[in-house]
Amino acid sequence: MSRLNKIMTFRSFWRSKSTIPDKLKGGLLEKIVGYFRNILNDYKDVAVETAKDMRERPIKSGIYVSLITTTVVLCKTNPGEKEYHSRLTESVTDLMLVGERIRNPKSESAVNRLASYANDGRLRCYNIGICSLMCLKSHGPDVKLYSANCKYVKPHWTEFYKTIVDVGVFGKWIKLEEAMKDFDTNPEEWMEDGQPNPKFKYYKDSLVSWDMKLK
Known part of the structure; x- marks a missing residue:
């Protein structure tokens, strides 16, 4: 029997109760078929009504x-x-590839702080389905102080929002992405008019002058 004939036979059996042999009517097989047929009809009615309402x-x-x-x-x-x-x-690696004096100080400070928290085991992630919250714990997992283990001295749940250090959504962590914005540019290196800042210590201590000639 070809596949098409098998499908047509199954559809006929599904739609009509008369395909069930008389000796099996009223038995377990008929009840199972009737149960799934009712479920299928219910979903069909819902789909038709939903399409009509749309x-x-x-x-x-x-x-x-x-x-x-x-x-x-x-x-x-x-x-x-x-x-x-x-x-x-990746952020730590990107900053390491940039010269120390021309790194964005805000990016460096933020990433160093987060890396320190991660090394201490103080970061905890909460997945709430549509987004994730990265929170900062008061102590790491290896700390056995009284304040780290007694629930009565821990922060109240109403202060939970204060522990949030980042929010993950659409495949990105918002605060971390903001911290790495222009990470390879030091704002102190340039003046407001776009000209190099002569007071910037990188140029002051450098062996190369503005015209790229050795001093």
């Missing part, structure tokens, strides 16, 4: 579809703890 209320339907689509995309692109530590390591 045609009658296109604006409302568009809003719902947009919300559902956005939620699905947020869940699919939600970064986790592994992605955060990977991006933090």
Whole structure:
């Protein structure tokens, strides 16, 4: 029997109760087929009514579809703890490849602080589905102080927002990306008019003058 004939036979069996032999009617097989047939009909009715409602209320339907689509995309692109530590390591490497005196001091300070927290085991990631929260704990996992283990002296849950150091959404960690913006440019190196700052210590201590000639 070809595949097409098998499909047609199954569809006929599914749609009609008469395909069940008389000796099996009222038995377990008929109950199972009837159960799944009812489920299929229910889903079919819901789909038909939903399509009809979408045609009658296109604006409302568009809003719902947009919300559902956005939620699905947020869940699919939600970064986790592994992605955060990977991006933090990349940030540290990028800064190491830039000369110490021309690094952006804000980027260097922020990344050094986060790297220190990570090394101490004080960062904890909370995945809430559509986004992730990277929070700072008061102590690392190896600390056995009273304040680190007693729940009565720990921060209240209403102060949880104060521990958030970064928010992950759409595959990126917002604060970390902001910290690495223009990481290879030191604002003190240039004046407001775009000219090099002669008071900047890099040029003051350098062996190369403005015209690229050795002093």
